[in-house]
Amino acid sequence: MSGQLKGKHFITLRDWTNDEINLLLDVSSDLKRKFYMDVPTPYLPYKNIFLMFFEQSTRTRNSMEAGIAQLGGHANYLDTSTMQISHGESPKDTGIILSSFGHGIACRNCFWEIGNKYLNEMAKYASKPVMNLQCDLYHPMQGVADLMTIKEKYTSTKGLKVSIIWAYAKSHKKPISVPLTQALLFPRYKMDVTLAYPDGFELPDWVIEEAKENANKYGGTFRITHHLEEAFREADIVIPKNWGSWSSKYPNVNIEEFKDWKCTEKLMSIASKDVSYMHALPADRGNEVEDAVIDGPSSIVYQEAENRLHTAKGVMALTL
Numbered sequence: 001m002s003g004q005l006k007g008k009h010f011i012t013l014r015d016w017t018n019d020e021i022n023l024l025l026d027v028s029s030d031l032k033r034k035f036y037m038d039v040p041t042p043y044l045p046y047k048n049i050f051l052m053f054f055e056q057s058t059r060t061r062n063s064m065e066a067g068i069a070q071l072g073g074h075a076n077y078l079d080t081s082t083m084q085i086s087h088g089e090s091p092k093d094t095g096i097i098l099s100s101f102g103h104g105i106a107c108r109n110c111f112w113e114i115g116n117k118y119l120n121e122m123a124k125y126a127s128k129p130v131m132n133l134q135c136d137l138y139h140p141m142q143g144v145a146d147l148m149t150i151k152e153k154y155t156s157t158k159g160l161k162v163s164i165i166w167a168y169a170k171s172h173k174k175p176i177s178v179p180l181t182q183a184l185l186f187p188r189y190k191m192d193v194t195l196a197y198p199d200g201f202e203l204p205d206w207v208i209e210e211a212k213e214n215a216n217k218y219g220g221t222f223r224i225t226h227h228l229e230e231a232f233r234e235a236d237i238v239i240p241k242n243w244g245s246w247s248s249k250y251p252n253v254n255i256e257e258f259k260d261w262k263c264t265e266k267l268m269s270i271a272s273k274d275v276s277y278m279h280a281l282p283a284d285r286g287n288e289v290e291d292a293v294i295d296g297p298s299s300i301v302y303q304e305a306e307n308r309l310h311t312a313k314g315v316m317a318l319t320l
């Protein structure tokens with residue numbers, strides 16, 4: 001790897017090489033160790049980042065706000081419903097103006113077929129880096145935290161059997177950005193990835209093609225199944241999580257038909273002996289997953305959530 005990452009946008013991990021992601025993980029691990037030892041890390045003194053949220057958040061907002069404070073900078077939290085965006089102000093104007101006031105802009109906009117375009121439009125005109133806090137397509141902050149969590153637990157990611165599994169939920173229609181990001185990223189780290197879902201919940205065709213290309217290029221594998229048990233059998237890591245049906249091919253998909261797509265102790269018993277249960281959170285307890293699993297010994301969800309802080313700091317320290 002050559003060159004600095006200062007000024008680089010963080011909209012999708014597709015734009016970051018493996019070397020760049022590895023550097024980000026190294027920096028994040030270093031920040032984690034220093035956080036544990038109360039070693040100050042004022043790498044971004046007086047720097048300012050604007051955090052624009054079109055939707056609710058617990059982990060993402062607070063990892064960014066706490067993270068920039070711990071790096072010596074400051075965050076402006078912006079509920080976009082209180083901004084002139086509500087009166088139609090363009091992403092171009094918002095991007096130019098906010099980037100002239102500070103050192104970076106981060107934004108969550110998950111509206112289907114809008115969010116990613118909005119971020120890219122801001123990035124086109126902003127004079128400072130733009131970070132994606134989740135859009136309709138990608139959640140790179142979650143993706144790197146997931147990768148860090150996996151690398152902390154396993155000595156090698158090569159050949160790890162990781163199953164990204166659709167799960168039933170009642171809470172709300174969740175974006176496809178988390179499974180999409182994982183499907184593209186994990187084969188780049190030589191994992192053997194299984195994507196499992198019932199009809200109507202596929203990811204876009206280009207994602208599947210690229211996930212397979214990544215597997216071929218980097219030495220992982222990628223396959224799809226529609227059988228829940230097959231996804232759990234002998235898996236090292238399971239990531240059962242709801243996502244919404246987005247395809248116009250399935251306008252009448254009835255989620256109630258798939259209530260049995262739940263992560264249960266019984267299903268966990270057919271996975272590998274040392275299986276890990278992961279979830280980006282928030283989880284729909286009782287629907288996506290049984291309490292006994294998410295609160296049980298296989299669950300690494302709190303480590304995964306905590307790593308959102310360290311990786312958010314890593315992204316900001318490298319790019320702002």
Ligand code: CP
Pocket residue numbers: 056057058059060061134142280281282
């Ligand atoms: N995983 C995640 O992005 O959580 P929040 O929606 O709480 O930010």
